[in-house]
Amino acid sequence: MVKISRYILVFTAIVGLSVVLPQFYRMALEKPGRNPLIQYSCIDHDFIIFRPDADDKWTNREGTKLTREAYEKKLPFMYTRQLVMDRTMPDSINGEKINIQHAGIFRSNFRITPDEIHAPKPKLYPLFESQSGRANLEMPNDFFRITWRMEFIDAQTNRILEDKSRMFSAVLYNRGFQFPATSINGIPTTRKSYDEGYLVIDSANQLFHIKMVKGEPFVRQVELPTGMKFKTIQCVDFSDKLYYAYLFTENNELYVLTPYDYMLEKFEVDDINPDAYEIRIYGDYFNFNVITIGNGFIRTQVVDRDHNKVDEYAETRPTYDMRPEGKIGQFLFPAELKMTDDNSSYVNFFLKMSKLYWWLILSLVLIIAQYFIIRQRKKNIRTEIIDLMLIGLTGIFGFIAVNIFPNKFID
Amino acid sequence: MWKSIIYKEWLKIRWFAIIYAALGILVVGNIFLKVQHDFEFSQEAYYWYSILFNQYRFYEYSLFKFVPLIGALAIALAQYFPETVNKRIKLTFHLPINENKALMVMMLFGAFCLFAIAAVQLLLFTGLSLVYFPAEIVQSALISIAPWFLCGFVVYFLTALIVLEPVWKYRFLYLLVTATFVPLYLQTAAARAYSPALPLLSVFTVLLSVALWFSGYRFRKGEM
Amino acid sequence: MNAIECKNLTHYYGKKLVFENLSFNVKEGSILGLLGKNGTGKTTTINILNGFLQPQSGECLIYGENSQNLSPQNKARIGFLIEGHIQYTFMNIHQIEKFYSKFYPKWDNEPYWHLMSKLQVSPKQKISNMSCGQRSQVALGLILAQDPDLLILDDFSMGLDPGYRRLFIDYLREYAKEKKKTIFTTSHIIQDMERLIDDLLIMDFNRVLAQRSVKSFMQEFKQFHLELENPDIDISNEEFVVNSEKVNNKLELYTYESEEKVLNFLKNNGVVHKNFRQVEMGLEDAFIGLTGKY
Numbered sequence: 001m002v003k004i005s006r007y008i009l010v011f012t013a014i015v016g017l018s019v020v021l022p023q024f025y026r027m028a029l030e031k032p033g034r035n036p037l038i039q040y041s042c043i044d045h046d047f048i049i050f051r052p053d054a055d056d057k058w059t060n061r062e063g064t065k066l067t068r069e070a071y072e073k074k075l076p077f078m079y080t081r082q083l084v085m086d087r088t089m090p091d092s093i094n095g096e097k098i099n100i101q102h103a104g105i106f107r108s109n110f111r112i113t114p115d116e117i118h119a120p121k122p123k124l125y126p127l128f129e130s131q132s133g134r135a136n137l138e139m140p141n142d143f144f145r146i147t148w149r150m151e152f153i154d155a156q157t158n159r160i161l162e163d164k165s166r167m168f169s170a171v172l173y174n175r176g177f178q179f180p181a182t183s184i185n186g187i188p189t190t191r192k193s194y195d196e197g198y199l200v201i202d203s204a205n206q207l208f209h210i211k212m213v214k215g216e217p218f219v220r221q222v223e224l225p226t227g228m229k230f231k232t233i234q235c236v237d238f239s240d241k242l243y244y245a246y247l248f249t250e251n252n253e254l255y256v257l258t259p260y261d262y263m264l265e266k267f268e269v270d271d272i273n274p275d276a277y278e279i280r281i282y283g284d285y286f287n288f289n290v291i292t293i294g295n296g297f298i299r300t301q302v303v304d305r306d307h308n309k310v311d312e313y314a315e316t317r318p319t320y321d322m323r324p325e326g327k328i329g330q331f332l333f334p335a336e337l338k339m340t341d342d343n344s345s346y347v348n349f350f351l352k353m354s355k356l357y358w359w360l361i362l363s364l365v366l367i368i369a370q371y372f373i374i375r376q377r378k379k380n381i382r383t384e385i386i387d388l389m390l391i392g393l394t395g396i397f398g399f400i401a402v403n404i405f406p407n408k409f410i411d
Numbered sequence: 412m413w414k415s416i417i418y419k420e421w422l423k424i425r426w427f428a429i430i431y432a433a434l435g436i437l438v439v440g441n442i443f444l445k446v447q448h449d450f451e452f453s454q455e456a457y458y459w460y461s462i463l464f465n466q467y468r469f470y471e472y473s474l475f476k477f478v479p480l481i482g483a484l485a486i487a488l489a490q491y492f493p494e495t496v497n498k499r500i501k502l503t504f505h506l507p508i509n510e511n512k513a514l515m516v517m518m519l520f521g522a523f524c525l526f527a528i529a530a531v532q533l534l535l536f537t538g539l540s541l542v543y544f545p546a547e548i549v550q551s552a553l554i555s556i557a558p559w560f561l562c563g564f565v566v567y568f569l570t571a572l573i574v575l576e577p578v579w580k581y582r583f584l585y586l587l588v589t590a591t592f593v594p595l596y597l598q599t600a601a602a603r604a605y606s607p608a609l610p611l612l613s614v615f616t617v618l619l620s621v622a623l624w625f626s627g628y629r630f631r632k633g634e635m
Numbered sequence: 636m637n638a639i640e641c642k643n644l645t646h647y648y649g650k651k652l653v654f655e656n657l658s659f660n661v662k663e664g665s666i667l668g669l670l671g672k673n674g675t676g677k678t679t680t681i682n683i684l685n686g687f688l689q690p691q692s693g694e695c696l697i698y699g700e701n702s703q704n705l706s707p708q709n710k711a712r713i714g715f716l717i718e719g720h721i722q723y724t725f726m727n728i729h730q731i732e733k734f735y736s737k738f739y740p741k742w743d744n745e746p747y748w749h750l751m752s753k754l755q756v757s758p759k760q761k762i763s764n765m766s767c768g769q770r771s772q773v774a775l776g777l778i779l780a781q782d783p784d785l786l787i788l789d790d791f792s793m794g795l796d797p798g799y800r801r802l803f804i805d806y807l808r809e810y811a812k813e814k815k816k817t818i819f820t821t822s823h824i825i826q827d828m829e830r831l832i833d834d835l836l837i838m839d840f841n842r843v844l845a846q847r848s849v850k851s852f853m854q855e856f857k858q859f860h861l862e863l864e865n866p867d868i869d870i871s872n873e874e875f876v877v878n879s880e881k882v883n884n885k886l887e888l889y890t891y892e893s894e895e896k897v898l899n900f901l902k903n904n905g906v907v908h909k910n911f912r913q914v915e916m917g918l919e920d921a922f923i924g925l926t927g928k929y
Binding site (some may be wrong): 001006015017120122141142145340349354361404 | 441454457511544547551558591598602603604619625
């Protein structure tokens with residue numbers, strides 16, 4: 001029994017140490033690495049790059065140095081205000097006359113990171129009135145859930161609003177909605193210009209658009225190609241009002257949902273994996289820059305306004321594991337345990353095993369060291385086999401742990 | 412016989428247990444006093460909204476996070492420190508009962524007191540939450556405070572281990588292990604974010620319940 | 636029958652040897668005193684006996700069971716007084732009686748309340764607020780109520796007034812003899828032991844100096860006093876001399892040999908002396924004679 005309690009304590013120490021030691025090591029030695037900003041210039045029809053850490057901050061794809069002014073001139077839709085101030089904003093680009101106000105409408109920014117996807121989602125949402133006749137949106141007094149039916153709960157009384165719930169549930173049911181909902185996507189804030197309700201996926205993977213118009217339910221099913229499933233649906237509120245949402249599919253494709261008869265349109269880009277990469281989509285008058293940023297790489301794919309691919313550019317850089325401090329870390333530690341992860345908002349046990357096996361060398365050295373400690377304590381080596389095996393498997397963590405909780409009397 | 416052990420443990424911890432229970436109830440009361448106040452002064456819908464979408468954690472009010480930890484620490488010290496004064500634990504080991512079973516009963520009783528006090532706090536918390544909030548918000552709050560209560564048990568078990576350890580050097584080393592392990596339960600996290608970690612954290616908590624066997628054994632073997 | 640059998644005990648603290656191959660027995664019904672200067676391993680021996688210390692080698696059997704793993708039934712037969720009369724001082728005398736009574740099938744609270752009635756304590760007074768003497772009576776009372784077959788008493792006289800000490804010893808001896816109890820005890824006040832013990836075990840650093848009945852020890856161990864003509868003569872290394880103290884020409888000689896043999900030795904070796912006489916000793920004198928003053 002005492003033996004069991006000892007191994008539990010050794011195990012506890014191994015868990016604690018495999019969190020703390022690599023963390024200290026990283027804090028002491030890790031160096032920052034900032035990603036470059038890669039953008040497609042509609043002037044050059046090529047990529048230009050801004051590197052915040054480099055001596056030559058502004059360059060083109062080949063690495064030719066640019067001045068800040070030259071750089072900004074190549075991105076007229078990004079630095080419009082600066083160019084107007086400098087009086088260098090071109091009147092026309094690519095043969096098209098540019099009206100600054102009009103072009104501005106087409107500018108859009110979108111960003112999603114993996115930790116936003118891997119995050120606890122609210123289970124209650126406010127349903128705004130889409131046509132209230134007021135200039136500003138108003139927060140409703142009730143919130144809805146879609147479980148076995150669609151229920152509205154009044155915040156003031158903490159009770160279900162039966163009539164409203166029945167009305168919405170009936171309409172959903174009549175439109176073929178399979179309860180419960182598996183994901184509810186919208187922009188639940190009053191700080192937007194207009195409301196388009198929610199895009200809801202039901203338990204049969206059907207997509208529905210649900211909103212409230214003059215107090216009445218508006219429910220519309222969106223036709224999806226068979227078998228299409230989504231990693232995430234991100235509703236957008238862009239001033240051009242051309243899209244309801246960006247939709248990221250299970251097979252890493254990117255679609256937009258348009259208000260025109262709920263047409264789905266595919267972006268000609270690939271490997272758009274919001275589970276693992278940060279994704280940024282910058283739209284302007286001519287193009288969309290679809291940027292994916294993962295561990296050790298950044299890639300920009302450019303599509304035009306018809307969503308056809310124009311060009312792409314990618315860069316890699318050494319990851320932590322490839323840099324010297326990371327390699328020494330992998331020599332010292334067989335694994336690294338974290339309670340939080342860059343790609344998740346959840347708290348969990350994130351175990352990252354060392355990819356190299358150099359730590360086995362250290363384990364061997366520590367086994368030999370432990371052998372001498374056992375000899376010095378005049379203990380029978382046979383009673384310590386499990387300790388030695390633990391050191392072999394868990395390296396420095398196990399070595400420290402078995403010596404903090406010594407196997408002194410237990411045979 | 413076991414009742415007698417429990418009687419002795421109760422004599423040691425009763426005031427601490429009562430104070431901790433009272434403190435726990437006060438803290439929960441305080442949380443809902445604030446909730447009630449905020450409901451009066453702002454629109455209920457906005458209050459719900461800030462919980463659902465702005466990461467407002469109404470239950471973090473008044474250091475609720477550390478209440479189980481402090482309560483467990485107090486009870487563990489009250490229970491085990493008197494046993495180390497003049498090595499009085501020898502008296503318990505000399506009783507005509509199995510030594511490990513005696514330690515087990517001591518540990519189970521202490522843990523039971525913590526559990527009972529936690530149950531009162533949680534029932535009160537859940538009951539009052541359900542008055543103001545829908546099930547989703549209550550469930551999310553309970554998941555968020557669960558690791559704090561588990562942390563209380565871990566602190567109790569590890570404090571028992573440290574206090575009963577006869578050698579100062581090792582007490583210090585155990586304290587270091589505690590300092591690496593306990594923060595796993597106290598990460599700053601969004602509401603409900605702890606849900607995937609809770610099963611393993613619970614397993615660790617249960618496993619650590621036998622920690623005091625180890626230092627108890629070292630004591631019996633005359634480690635100085 | 637032996638209540639206690641210790642065989643070949645060897646123990647070190649770190650590299651310091653406490654004792655090597657120590658063996659001794661305690662017969663049932665006898666009272667054995669373990670004597671020795673501080674640091675000679677009295678408490679170590681007690682701790683091994685009670686299972687609070689594992690010796691590097693050797694073992695102690697109590698009623699045939701290894702003291703490291705005593706069964707609950709066996710532990711119920713042993714009454715244990717910890718050095719300093721340690722008890723649960725957060726209890727009062729009623730609580731502590733209630734606590735212990737549930738553990739021992741033979742529990743008899745009469746001797747306990749008999750002792751308590753002589754103490755000037757209020758019923759709700761915690762033991763922590765009592766004097767050393769009162770606490771010793773509580774500890775003793777509990778052991779008597781337990782009605783054990785074997786009593787292990789570690790330095791029972793510590794911190795006691797002479798009166799309490801006398802009370803304790805007289806009560807204990809009468810109790811043990813009447814009920815045929817076995818007692819294993821240590822005390823650093825040797826005078827106390829003389830009234831109490833039947834057998835003694837005298838320890839010195841790393842070894843046992845004597846292990847026999849008090850009666851035979853007191854008969855056979857003798858002190859002789861003489862004055863030497865030549866103060867430079869040194870007989871301390873002779874085999875029959877257990878210990879000797881010399882101040883100028885005055886010699887104190889401790890031996891197990893008879894007066895006749897000592898005188899013969901002096902005569903045969905031409906040691907000129909005068910004023911030869913045997914000195915009467917108490918147990919304390921004998922103890923100091925055996926172990927030396929330092």
